[in-house]
Amino acid sequence: MNDKEALKARVCAEIDRRSDEIVAISDHVMRNPETGYREVKTAAFVADHFARLGLPYRDKLALTGVKARMAGTAPGPTVALMGELDSLVSVNHPYADPVTGAAHCCGHNAMIGSMLGAAFGLRPVMEQLAGDVVLFAVPAEEGIELEYRMELRERGEIEFIQGKPELIRLGEFDDVDIAMITHTTDDAQPWLANPGSSTIGALKKLVVFRGRAAHAGGWPWEGVNALKAATLAMTGMDFQRETFRDDDNVRIHWNLTKGGEAVSAVPDDVRLDVMVRANRVEAMLDASAKVDRALRAGALALGAEVDITTMSGVLPMQIDSNLRELVRRNQEAFLGADRVGPPGHSTAGTDVGDLGHIMPVCQPLATGVTSAPHTEFYHVTDHVKAAVNPAKFMAMTVVDLLYDRAAEARRVIAEAAPSKITKDEYLAIRRAQDTHEVFDGGLRG
Ligand SMILES: [Zn+2]
Ligand SMILES: [Zn+2]
Structure with a gap:
């Protein structure tokens, strides 16, 4: 085993050691759902974990986002590991909030678990990596409660109705070079994890x-x-x-x-x-x-x-092919090649796609949930599959990227650069879509 693989083994051992904590995080968030731009308790819960890790953090970013940074020994690229804070609404969901109807029927609770779990594994080894790891709990991925978000917009509290575009606008991704997040998917397939699908x-x-x-x-x-x-x-x-x-x-x-x-x-x-x-x-x-x-x-x-x-x-999402390959190898390393599914294409969407226009992104998938996302029938049933496994393969991928003076991260960034647009170009695409028209077909004379 070379030094890098030994480091990955150490990271995974630490994640295994804290597996119960990661399961408890994912379970706690599942039982305390909050919809987008209202994730106050979930944000405080994440901030508390950052504090316990001894990590400085900033909160209330795009209303509820929380961001911490772990520095490596030498300057280098920054890799963000993200987790969505928000839930959907599904009043008949078994873990729905009885007052608001909010429910984690997209499995975002597991993402908070996998993001913090990866932090548990990487925190003790940062002195062997170059560059930084940003841990980012991000708000409002689900495009729901449009009237509430329109009100926020009219009050000047946000410009964009979804979290990552708003955070990009605010400059909160200016200091990030690569971003990764693991989503859950339903258990209908034979595999345990997948390196990621493009989305629309x-x-x-x-x-x-x-x-x-x-x-x-x-x-x-x-x-x-x-x-x-x-x-x-x-x-x-x-x-x-x-x-x-x-x-x-x-x-x-x-x-x-x-x-x-x-x-x-x-x-x-x-x-x-x-x-x-x-x-x-x-x-x-x-x-x-x-x-x-x-x-x-x-x-x-x-x-x-x-x-x-x-x-x-x-915006549509293209997964970075280099990142995806690193993720796939790490998934196979501890899950076995036969338990890692092929990359695919999903006709659902995510604002990770927005981020993908300006930097390399990867959204691997993990199982451990019931079927039918966005319905009352979907929730995490196996937090090890949904949160602990992704903590490992994301943390292992960070080691790949930031080991050896972050040579791999620099390669990923350089090879992706020709297909990326600037933040200002991205904001122009978004803003061109935000329009209002009143057409009179004869009512006013
Ligand atoms: Zn969703
Ligand atoms: Zn989702």
Whole structure:
């Protein structure tokens, strides 16, 4: 065993020694879920662990983010290990908060466990590494509770509705060169871990159709039916589907969040939440423009008005191939080659994709959960698989990157550089997606 492999073995032994603590962290967060930009207790819990490790940290970053740094012996690149703080909402989930309905049905609790677990393993060996490790608990990955986040935006507390874009804007990734985070995935596959899948991008729209109320039996001709305008728009959105290229994985989905008030009145205020997803930013913008056209068409046909607020959500994610290979080798080293799955492509999205536009990123996957992410049926059942194993393969990958004067980290950064954009270029892409349009199809004369 060479020195680097011996160091990895030492890191893994330390993680094994503290395995019960890591399990307890993941379990505690699972039982105390909080949704995005509200993760106050979870952030304090993480900060307490940083303090116990003797690590200086900064908190309240993008409202609830907490960031600590462990320095190596010599200057060099900085690798961030991240964990998402936020939960979803699922009132029937077995670990749902009885008051708020918040529930960890995306397994983010395990990410806090794996991030802190990797810190436990790396803390005693930092003097043998060059460069730094940033430990970063990040807020608001899930794109939910849009109206709350819009309020935060209007109050000037955030610009972006999701955590990593906001942290990028605030400069909290300016001192990071490489980022890694392990997500859970469902247990339907035979493998225990996977070095990571690319994911697709998404943007969101809050849509309000305004019409004119009237007695639906007595004088319907006096009204302008906003529900019928919305119905036509929904059909128009569906009719776009065959205009999308198969390999762009375009997805358009929506909820009718308000369909009217009294059934005996012509509906004059009808609302939709719309989500547009695609593999490429250009395909996402193309689909978004077609959705807007369909929305206007509905308003125009009925003589209604449509108000469209578009919010950038997440950008498509490309996993760094060098990082992925390092992760895969480390997964195989202690799980066995037959228990490591192939990289794939997911038509879900994450704001890790945003970070991937400006630096090399990797989001490996781990099992240890029940099936059907984002539903009441999904929660971590095996915290060793979901949190302890990822703590090991992420920490081992950090050793690969920062050992030998961080030669491997420097190679990863240099080889990724041609495909990366600057922070300002990234912010320009995001901001171009944040638009507001009011289209009058005849309501105002
Ligand atoms: Zn999720
Ligand atoms: Zn998630």
